[in-house]
Amino acid sequence: MTFQKEPPHKHGAVGRSAIVLVNLGTPDEPTRSAVRRYLKQFLSDPRVVEIPRAVWWFILNLIILPFRSGQSAKKYASIWTAEGSPLRSNTAAQALGLRAALGERGHEELTVAMAMRYGSPSLPDVLAKLKADGADRVLVLPAYPQYSGTTTGSIYDAVFQHYGSVRNIPELRFVRNYHDHEGYIRALRDSVLNHWEQHGQPEKLVMSFHGVPKRTLMLGDPYHCECLKTARLLAAALKLKPDQYLVTFQSRFGKAEWLQPYTAPTVAQLARDGVRKLDVICPGFTSDCLETLEEISMEVRHDFESNGGREFHYIPCLNESPAWIAALAEIAEQHIIGWPTQLPPSARELLKKEAESGRAKALELGAAD
Numbered sequence: 001m002t003f004q005k006e007p008p009h010k011h012g013a014v015g016r017s018a019i020v021l022v023n024l025g026t027p028d029e030p031t032r033s034a035v036r037r038y039l040k041q042f043l044s045d046p047r048v049v050e051i052p053r054a055v056w057w058f059i060l061n062l063i064i065l066p067f068r069s070g071q072s073a074k075k076y077a078s079i080w081t082a083e084g085s086p087l088r089s090n091t092a093a094q095a096l097g098l099r100a101a102l103g104e105r106g107h108e109e110l111t112v113a114m115a116m117r118y119g120s121p122s123l124p125d126v127l128a129k130l131k132a133d134g135a136d137r138v139l140v141l142p143a144y145p146q147y148s149g150t151t152t153g154s155i156y157d158a159v160f161q162h163y164g165s166v167r168n169i170p171e172l173r174f175v176r177n178y179h180d181h182e183g184y185i186r187a188l189r190d191s192v193l194n195h196w197e198q199h200g201q202p203e204k205l206v207m208s209f210h211g212v213p214k215r216t217l218m219l220g221d222p223y224h225c226e227c228l229k230t231a232r233l234l235a236a237a238l239k240l241k242p243d244q245y246l247v248t249f250q251s252r253f254g255k256a257e258w259l260q261p262y263t264a265p266t267v268a269q270l271a272r273d274g275v276r277k278l279d280v281i282c283p284g285f286t287s288d289c290l291e292t293l294e295e296i297s298m299e300v301r302h303d304f305e306s307n308g309g310r311e312f313h314y315i316p317c318l319n320e321s322p323a324w325i326a327a328l329a330e331i332a333e334q335h336i337i338g339w340p341t342q343l344p345p346s347a348r349e350l351l352k353k354e355a356e357s358g359r360a361k362a363l364e365l366g367a368a369d
């Protein structure tokens with residue numbers, strides 16, 4: 001093992017605190033080659049696909065990547081905006097919002113950055129930049145409310161792996177989940193109630209979560225359980241009776257059985273059973289992305305309408321909603337207990353001097369990236 005080279009530790013150097021909001025990641029462009037690069041990194045993660053490496057290498061490189069890259073690129077093109085991939089721009093906006101919210105709560109010393117597990121800005125690059133800018137306390141905040149080894153667990157892996165070659169490791173803290181956090185449930189409830197104020201209440205509310213292979217549930221992954229708890233709490237907050245809502249799982253990948261019931265066939269069946277007005281919300285996604293904007297709001301909408309459904313509404317993700325940013329700030333605050341809130345006077349002096357010597361930009365790192 002060789003460790004990364006660092007300048008000698010400066011006596012009395014000022015430590016800073018940082019939060020990294022980490023999301024899944026997304027391609028850099030909606031093109032076949034960029035999607036291929038992204039899918040290759042994503043689907044080579046042993047946390048995501050638990051098949052013996054040698055077997056998977058052939059399936060991935062000879063079947064999945066050649067066929068899926070082009071198909072997925074077309075889907076990405078259908079949701080791309082002037083700001084790029086919605087997942088990335090939404091996560092960046094959340095990081096900026098979180099920085100502002102924490103500032104208002106008196107945490108002037110905190111830096112907030114966003115990073116992606118796959119693609120850019122890459123988690124190792126962001127962690128290295130934070131360290132270079134003097135952060136010696138880092139809170140890793142995954143963008144996933146429900147813990148799964150396939151998502152949250154994989155972010156932890158990438159963090160551990162990065163610091164495996166660092167000599168002077170910062171203090172690390174991790175958010176594990178917030179599927180039952182009051183602020184998160186409140187933000188979801190407000191978003192549904194606002195929607196109903198404008199569009200009226202539907203006959204049924206479908207809560208659609210991203211699926212995982214059923215096998216991972218049997219092998220101890222708590223994800224399924226946490227999704228069901230979120231759904232129960234949201235239903236209670238909305239005072240819904242059991243026959244007014246359903247929990248489903250979307251985005252099945254591959255041939256194996258995934259968590260059931262599957263979203264698309266369930267919605268089609270509801271339409272055939274005579275449901276005319278339906279709302280779908282995706283509480284497991286905190287940012288709108290391909291899986292919500294294309295799969296739910298386009299494909300599943302089509303499945304509903306072509307089976308006799310009349311009125312389909314997709315309720316957007318929390319994205320930058322003020323209630324969600326406030327909840328994120330609460331979640332972060334609950335994990336940084338004991339960290340200094342204010343910059344010590346000596347640090348203010350130092351920042352001033354560094355600003356004068358033109359290094360201010362480097363210290364003002366983070367969300368602006």
Ligand SMILES: C=CC1=C(C)c2cc3[nH]c(cc4nc(cc5[nH]c(cc1n2)c(C)c5CCC(=O)O)C(CCC(=O)O)=C4C)c(C)c3C=C
Binds near residue numbers: 024144
């Ligand atoms: C919200 C939690 C998520 C879980 C759990 C999850 C598991 C999981 N996903 C795949 C395969 C794919 N997912 C893809 C996109 C995608 N997945 C999530 C979130 C979770 N995935 C998000 C937010 C996104 C959207 C990314 C974006 O750029 O907008 C894709 C890529 C798109 C496609 O080609 O369909 C794949 C592939 C597996 C195998 C898995 C669990 C084992």
Ligand SMILES: [Fe+2]
Binds near residue numbers: 210251
């Ligand atoms: Fe996924």
Ligand SMILES: [Fe+2]
Binds near residue numbers: 251290291
């Ligand atoms: Fe999908």
